Amino acid sequence: MIAFARVVAMLLLCGVVAHGSISSVCGASPEVIIGSKTFTESVILGDVAAHLVQNAGTRAVHRRALGGTRLVWDALVKGYIDIYPEYTGTISEEILARKGIHGEDAIRKALAGYGIRMSASLGFSNNYALGMKKETAKKFDLFRISDLRSHPELIFGFSNEFMDRGDGWPGLRSRYGLPQRNVSGMDHDLAYRGIEGGFIHVTDLYTTDAEIGYYGLRTLEDDLHYFPVYTAVLLYRADLEERAPGVVAALKKLEGRISEPDMIKMNELAKIRKVPEAKVVADFLAERFSLKSAVAHETMTERVWRHTKEHLYLVSISLLAAILISIPLGIIAERKSGLGQIVLSIVSIIQTIPSLALLVFMIPLLGIGGPPAIAALFLYSLLPVVRNTYAGLRDIPPPVRESAEALGLPPWARLRLVELPLASREILAGIKTSAVINVGTATLGALIGAGGYGQLILTGIRLDDVSLILQGAIPAALLALFVQGVFELAELVVVPKGLRLKPLD
Amino acid sequence: MPEVNLSAHPVIELRDCVKTYGRVQAVNSISLQIPAEKTSVLIGPSGCGKSTLLRLVIGLIRPDSGHVYFEGNEVLPDVVFSLRRRMGYVIQEGGLFPHLSAGDNVTLMARYLKWNIVRIRKRLHELAEIARFPIDGLSRFPAQISGGQRQRVSLMRALMLDPDVLLLDEPLGALDPMIRADLQTDLKPIFQSLKKTVILVTHDMGEAAFFGDRIVLLRAGEIVQTGRLDEFFHTPADPFVTHFINAQRSPLNRIGRDMP
Numbered sequence: 001m002i003a004f005a006r007v008v009a010m011l012l013l014c015g016v017v018a019h020g021s022i023s024s025v026c027g028a029s030p031e032v033i034i035g036s037k038t039f040t041e042s043v044i045l046g047d048v049a050a051h052l053v054q055n056a057g058t059r060a061v062h063r064r065a066l067g068g069t070r071l072v073w074d075a076l077v078k079g080y081i082d083i084y085p086e087y088t089g090t091i092s093e094e095i096l097a098r099k100g101i102h103g104e105d106a107i108r109k110a111l112a113g114y115g116i117r118m119s120a121s122l123g124f125s126n127n128y129a130l131g132m133k134k135e136t137a138k139k140f141d142l143f144r145i146s147d148l149r150s151h152p153e154l155i156f157g158f159s160n161e162f163m164d165r166g167d168g169w170p171g172l173r174s175r176y177g178l179p180q181r182n183v184s185g186m187d188h189d190l191a192y193r194g195i196e197g198g199f200i201h202v203t204d205l206y207t208t209d210a211e212i213g214y215y216g217l218r219t220l221e222d223d224l225h226y227f228p229v230y231t232a233v234l235l236y237r238a239d240l241e242e243r244a245p246g247v248v249a250a251l252k253k254l255e256g257r258i259s260e261p262d263m264i265k266m267n268e269l270a271k272i273r274k275v276p277e278a279k280v281v282a283d284f285l286a287e288r289f290s291l292k293s294a295v296a297h298e299t300m301t302e303r304v305w306r307h308t309k310e311h312l313y314l315v316s317i318s319l320l321a322a323i324l325i326s327i328p329l330g331i332i333a334e335r336k337s338g339l340g341q342i343v344l345s346i347v348s349i350i351q352t353i354p355s356l357a358l359l360v361f362m363i364p365l366l367g368i369g370g371p372p373a374i375a376a377l378f379l380y381s382l383l384p385v386v387r388n389t390y391a392g393l394r395d396i397p398p399p400v401r402e403s404a405e406a407l408g409l410p411p412w413a414r415l416r417l418v419e420l421p422l423a424s425r426e427i428l429a430g431i432k433t434s435a436v437i438n439v440g441t442a443t444l445g446a447l448i449g450a451g452g453y454g455q456l457i458l459t460g461i462r463l464d465d466v467s468l469i470l471q472g473a474i475p476a477a478l479l480a481l482f483v484q485g486v487f488e489l490a491e492l493v494v495v496p497k498g499l500r501l502k503p504l505d
Numbered sequence: 506m507p508e509v510n511l512s513a514h515p516v517i518e519l520r521d522c523v524k525t526y527g528r529v530q531a532v533n534s535i536s537l538q539i540p541a542e543k544t545s546v547l548i549g550p551s552g553c554g555k556s557t558l559l560r561l562v563i564g565l566i567r568p569d570s571g572h573v574y575f576e577g578n579e580v581l582p583d584v585v586f587s588l589r590r591r592m593g594y595v596i597q598e599g600g601l602f603p604h605l606s607a608g609d610n611v612t613l614m615a616r617y618l619k620w621n622i623v624r625i626r627k628r629l630h631e632l633a634e635i636a637r638f639p640i641d642g643l644s645r646f647p648a649q650i651s652g653g654q655r656q657r658v659s660l661m662r663a664l665m666l667d668p669d670v671l672l673l674d675e676p677l678g679a680l681d682p683m684i685r686a687d688l689q690t691d692l693k694p695i696f697q698s699l700k701k702t703v704i705l706v707t708h709d710m711g712e713a714a715f716f717g718d719r720i721v722l723l724r725a726g727e728i729v730q731t732g733r734l735d736e737f738f739h740t741p742a743d744p745f746v747t748h749f750i751n752a753q754r755s756p757l758n759r760i761g762r763d764m765p
Contacts, residue, residue: 403600406563407614407662408589417613421604496604498646 031059032247035072035081038065040270045085047281056250063449077114080367082237089230093167119234124260128227131205131217144223152179157200159188175226210268310451314442318374322381330389351383355441359448373450381434388430392423425495432487439480516541516702522571531557533726544696544703546717553723555706559672563594593663597675599655601647607658608643611665632661653684673705710753
């Protein structure tokens with residue numbers, strides 16, 4: 001038992017150390033938080049905005065690639081972030097969908113109702129379009145979207161967001177009367193690879209995507225004028241004007257300064273030529289704003305180490321909390337059979353919630369970043385420990401249990417001196433399972449801005465950079481193995497020697 | 506409560522105890538007094554309620570109705586922990602804690618009660634001598650010692666706090682005959698020299714005759730006869746008594762008797 005407490009204390013210490021170093025990485029709480037969506041252009045614009053704010057003398061942090069429109073918008077309205085880049089078409093068609101709000105003035109007025117302001121155009125628009133490989137388009141003689149009507153056999157693969165949003169596939173299909181049946185949703189970046197590999201014929205494009213030129217795609221003309229215009233703007237919280245007037249002034253400097261060719265070029269550098277986003281942004285700022293921002297060059301080791309610390313932080317806090325709660329829950333479950341069934345059912349139900357959904361459920365309660373991810377991981381880690389504690393205690397042979405009782409040990413002493421040590425191996429096995437699941441699931445934390453190895457994997461997918469994906473995936477796998485090894489060693493300390501012996505006869 | 510001379514009173518008394526498990530009546534209105542410093546043997550066929558009586562005495566179960574007294578106190582949940590420390594309990598497979606060494610099994614309760622270490626060690630060595638258990642075996646774990654040795658450790662554990670009463674539930678039941686015989690010859694002088702009040706549960710008439718100052722024969726939750734072995738032979742209370750004794754005669758004896 002003492003040994004067990006020692007291991008728990010060690011884990012606690014790890015958590016604290018990891019936490020300490022994270023805060024030193026992030027610095028004290030920033031004055032302005034900039035968010036971006038999970039595609040490269042949004043990340044680049046977020047980075048540009050962050051540099052301008054920083055340059056105006058306000059501490060700024062950029063939470064990159066937080067999620068889709070709905071998530072980032074909610075984060076802005078709730079105040080988890082202060083600024084993020086958006087497009088007017090998305091605002092009127094998705095954020096304020098079905099309210100019939102069109103035109104800049106109407107949008108500004110509607111946004112004000114949420115306490116949100118909108119900058120003027122940044123200088124370009126990034127519209128939706130449909131595209132396909134030039135050879136395929138030539139073969140079927142396709143130039144306009146209405147030409148697709150006579151080719152129901154074509155396979156469509158759209159970005160997930162496009163599949164559901166009001167200005168996406170459902171509206172497009174009914175406007176044009178498109179007959180295609182083979183239509184599936186996928187990641188936008190993967191859709192390009194699908195087109196290249198010939199698995200899909202048509203996908204949705206953003207007109208500033210560098211891939212249009214790179215993959216040799218033909219953009220089909222929107223001859224029925226279905227797609228609205230998506231002018232790039234910055235959205236920011238109205239309270240920013242009082243809180244940090246300098247910040248708003250800095251943002252205004254960006255209005256009208258990024259042309260469509262500028263944006264396509266930056267996208268191309270980042271996505272096709274694999275120039276680090278930070279450098280793309282720094283070069284742009286140096287050229288247009290004569291702004292010398294030191295590109296924080298990070299070596300691979302530094303990058304992996306930084307994400308390792310973030311990952312350990314998520315895992316250690318959530319796992320430790322789960323252990324401290326689950327063991328008592330398991331004990332209660334074994335002692336009080338009625339209550340026990342309720343406890344076991346609840347933790348089992350939690351386990352059946354898809355991890356992504358659980359992460360998203362946490363956002364309204366805890367915002368974005370570390371806390372909601374830790375809460376979700378904590379909930380995920382409960383079941384194996386609760387169930388194994390319960391089973392470990394239940395499996396103690398009745399004669400042994402009774403002997404402890406007959407000695408005159410009170411219930412708490414029996415638990416501490418006899419029952420928990422006897423169940424220790426099974427409890428530890430539960431913790432081991434939880435830890436490995438936790439390390440794997442923590443990679444999803446990056447989807448809500450919690451960092452960790454998942455950030456590397458997601459960025460790698462976004463930039464089609466296999467090396468970056470591996471920099472996240474390999475350490476994540478190694479960490480899972482390492483954690484498993486640690487708990488196997490812990491078994492030597494925690495599980496009493498008498499339980500690790502082979503019986504004599 | 507007035508001062509009572511315990512030796513004049515029964516150490517343990519059961520009054521009208523009833524215990525049922527579901528629809529099975531394990532103990533059916535039994536009243537029984539156990540005299541001090543004697544060995545009482547509870548015997549009877551399987552399911553006669555003999556183990557249940559022992560468990561009632563040490564408070565592992567509560568009677569559905571009736572009362573159990575130990576040294577003048579009723580065995581009730583609020584006092585049961587302190588009463589148990591004045592009784593030693595040994596069960597068939599020993600019930601040793603597999604995660605503790607033999608020595609730690611014996612001393613667990615004394616350590617919980619914060620005895621000082623010198624006293625604990627002295628008592629442990631004393632017990633090892635009484636139970637004829639080798640000192641170097643004390644550091645071994647239950648999985649590393651034989652069944653007979655495990656029962657010696659179990660007995661030492663029961664005796665650690667020097668209780669007035671020893672409750673033994675078929676302590677030799679799982680042992681092979683040779684070891685069983687050895688242990689029987691070792692146990693009897695221990696009971697006698699330590700002047701303990703002993704209740705031994707067995708289904709073996711030979712064992713009952715060997716240990717018992719007094720034998721209590723049970724059948725289906727009721728006492729059939731109480732007394733010395735010779736009374737069972739000469740004045741059986743019920744045909745069942747004779748039947749039970751005859752059924753237990755060793756086949757060897759019968760073969761020996763039939764031989765010319």
